[in-house]
Amino acid sequence: MNKTEPQTNLEARAQLFKALGHPVRLLIVNLVQTKPRHGEELAEILNLNPATISHHLSQLVAVGLLTLKKDQYYHTYSLIGDVLKKTLGEMIRLPQAGLMADVEEDAYQNKVLATFFRHGRLLQIPSQLKKQQIVLHRIVQEFEPGKEYSEREVNQALIEFHDDVAYLRRSLIDHGLMKREAGIYWRVVEAMEG
Amino acid sequence: MNKTEPQTNLEARAQLFKALGHPVRLLIVNLVQTKPRHGEELAEILNLNPATISHHLSQLVAVGLLTLKKDQYYHTYSLIGDVLKKTLGEMIRLPQAGLMADVEEDAYQNKVLATFFRHGRLLQIPSQLKKQQIVLHRIVQEFEPGKEYSEREVNQALIEFHDDVAYLRRSLIDHGLMKREAGIYWRVVEAMEG
DNA sequence: CATTTGATTTGATTGTAATCAAATTAAAAG
DNA sequence: CTTTTAATTTGATTACAATCAAATCAAATG
Numbered sequence: 481m482n483k484t485e486p487q488t489n490l491e492a493r494a495q496l497f498k499a500l501g502h503p504v505r506l507l508i509v510n511l512v513q514t515k516p517r518h519g520e521e522l523a524e525i526l527n528l529n530p531a532t533i534s535h536h537l538s539q540l541v542a543v544g545l546l547t548l549k550k551d552q553y554y555h556t557y558s559l560i561g562d563v564l565k566k567t568l569g570e571m572i573r574l575p576q577a578g579l580m581a582d583v584e585e586d587a588y589q590n591k592v593l594a595t596f597f598r599h600g601r602l603l604q605i606p607s608q609l610k611k612q613q614i615v616l617h618r619i620v621q622e623f624e625p626g627k628e629y630s631e632r633e634v635n636q637a638l639i640e641f642h643d644d645v646a647y648l649r650r651s652l653i654d655h656g657l658m659k660r661e662a663g664i665y666w667r668v669v670e671a672m673e674g
Numbered sequence: 675m676n677k678t679e680p681q682t683n684l685e686a687r688a689q690l691f692k693a694l695g696h697p698v699r700l701l702i703v704n705l706v707q708t709k710p711r712h713g714e715e716l717a718e719i720l721n722l723n724p725a726t727i728s729h730h731l732s733q734l735v736a737v738g739l740l741t742l743k744k745d746q747y748y749h750t751y752s753l754i755g756d757v758l759k760k761t762l763g764e765m766i767r768l769p770q771a772g773l774m775a776d777v778e779e780d781a782y783q784n785k786v787l788a789t790f791f792r793h794g795r796l797l798q799i800p801s802q803l804k805k806q807q808i809v810l811h812r813i814v815q816e817f818e819p820g821k822e823y824s825e826r827e828v829n830q831a832l833i834e835f836h837d838d839v840a841y842l843r844r845s846l847i848d849h850g851l852m853k854r855e856a857g858i859y860w861r862v863v864e865a866m867e868g
Numbered sequence: 869c870a871t872t873t874g875a876t877t878t879g880a881t882t883g884t885a886a887t888c889a890a891a892t893t894a895a896a897a898g
Numbered sequence: 899c900t901t902t903t904a905a906t907t908t909g910a911t912t913a914c915a916a917t918c919a920a921a922t923c924a925a926a927t928g
Contacts, residue, residue, distance in 0.1 A: 490697045498695030500766065502916085503688045510768050520874055529918050534876055536916090553874050553925045561763075568765065569758030572694065574704050696886085714904055723888050728906055730886090747895045747904050 492543075493571060496563070499543040504528065505536050509559065512546060516558035542624070593618055602642040605651075613655060619648065620657040623667040634658075634665045686737075687765060690757070693737040698722065699730050703753065706740060710752035736818065787812055796836040799845075807849060813842065814851040817861040828852075828859045 499505060508522055523533040537557055540546040546557045563571075592614045596603055602619075606612045622637050623629065629637075631649075638645045649665075652658040658667050693699060702716055713731060717724040731751055734740040740751045757765075786808045790797055796813075800806045816831050817823065823831075825843075832839045843859075846852040852861055 490700060494695055494697040494700055496695075497691050497700075500762075501688055501690075501692030501695040503684045504916090506684060506688055506691075506766060506768070509766050513767070518874075519876090530875070531877080531919080532917055538876085550925090553872095555875060564763030564766065565761055567759055567761050568694075569755075571762060572700060572703050572758065573707070574700070698886090712904075713906090724905070725889080725907080726887055732906085744895095747902095749905060 490574065496543045496545070496571070499539045499545060502536070504532075505540060508533075508536055508540065509545060512557050513559045516549075516556045518554040518556050522557075601640070605642060605644065605647065612651065616648075616651055616655050616657055620652055620667055623658065623665075627666065629665045631663055631665065684768065690737045690739070690765070693733045693739060696730070698726075699734060702727075702730055702734065703739060706751050707753045710743075710750045712748040712750050716751075795834070799836060799838065799841065806845065810842075810845055810849050810851055814846055814861055817852065817859075823859045825857055825859065 500509070504526060507526060511517060511522060511525060519530055519533050519537060522528075522537075523530045526533065537546065537548075541548055541557070545560060545563065547560055549556045549558065592606075592611050596606055596611070596615050597618075602615065606615055619638070619641055622640075623634075634649055635645045638648045642648055649658075653660055656668060658665055694703070698720060701720060705711060705716060705719060713724055713727050716722075716731075717727040720727065731740065731742075735742055735751070739754060739757060741754055743750045743752065786800075786805050790800055790805070790809050791812075796809065800809055813832070813835055816834075817828075828843055829839045832842045836842055843852075847854055850862060852859055
């Protein structure tokens with residue numbers, strides 16, 4: 481189930497490093513490494529507000545460094561070891577052949593995103609398929625992989641981007657970025673493509 | 675002795691990860707890895723303003739990922755390979771025994787810094803040696819390791835913190851945080867690498 | 869079902885980062 | 899000494915991150 485994400489993606493790697501780029505989060509990783517812990521415990525040890533800890537933890541989960549197990553009303557976080565075995569060099573190095581292509585690809589995507597988004601909101605849904613793909617790929621980031629959403633929750637997330645929520649929702653399904661079953665939606669994690 | 679070790683230092687590690695936590699800087703590292711390059715070249719490839727590139731480069735140099743060689747009017751940046759061989763785990767893991775001590779140490783230092791600094795300015799130079807040490811350790815961060823400074827430049831940097839520049843300058847020398855020879859000053863990098 | 873307990877979300881605030889244009893520096897060459 | 903070329907610094911702007919208090923949520927328990 482837990483397939484190690486093929487982090488060919490530039491942005492995803494940057495996110496991973498960014499998640500580690502804060503002293504509190506480094507401490508959390510270390511504390512969680514000795515044994516799984518829950519939020520309040522960490523808040524106590526680090527003398528920070530639970531809300532702040534929650535915020536840090538969600539970042540660490542988002543980049544796949546920690547997992548969350550719900551147990552009674554405790555949320556217990558544990559370390560995922562896999563990633564930590566890689567060297568910095570391996571994490572940094574982009575596939576040589578694809579490097580320049582990636583740069584240009586990203587530049588193109590950014591241009592498209594810049595065209596259709598203003599202040600985080602979607603001005604207009606692109607009609608060209610490729611641009612629609614890029615825009616939807618951005619939007620689907622708002623959904624946490626593995627998490628289940630009701631249709632109402634999906635709508636709530638999408639309304640932030642554009643009023644035509646129904647169309648967006650359908651497009652996400654059509655493009656294979658999300659799936660639906662019995663009224664439950666979840667994000668499909670792609671195995672990297674362009 | 676020298677309890678505040680830079681490499682073991684929590685903050686320093688966070689800085690390293692933070693430096694890698696931006697797509698542009700990841701790209702720079704990759705580009706520089708294939709061959710040493712100068713700023714304008716990178717600015718061109720990445721289609722960014724030279725000022726922006728300069729800013730990113732200085733961060734990468736500051737955390738010791740890149741080195742700078744001046745050649746004519748080119749500043750050529752190359753990759754320092756050492757760090758990249760370490761695994762993420764090694765970079766993250768704080769010495770188990772010292773973990774809690776570090777937390778408390780950092781908490782104490784932050785408290786001292788909060789007491790004596792307001793809006794980045796030193797309200798008053800602490801008289802207690804230990805607190806002075808902490809404050810000076812913070813101040814010396816403003817100087818780039820390996821770079822040479824004239825007395826005028828040192829003064830310019832110090833005036834940002836406190837008007838009694840002469841006293842600060844002397845204290846930095848006395849505490850062994852900087853050295854002076856023939857009117858040239860440079861920052862002493864405290865040893866202890868892993 | 870009201871209460872307790874831990875977690876998360878929201879809103880406000882403060883702080884820090886990214887970016888570019890313009891000004892400045894520094895080396896080389898006319 | 900003026901111009902050219904690359905790099906850096908400064909100032910302004912805009913965006914994003916960290917933090918906490920207060921509100922909300924969800925599970926367990928009386």
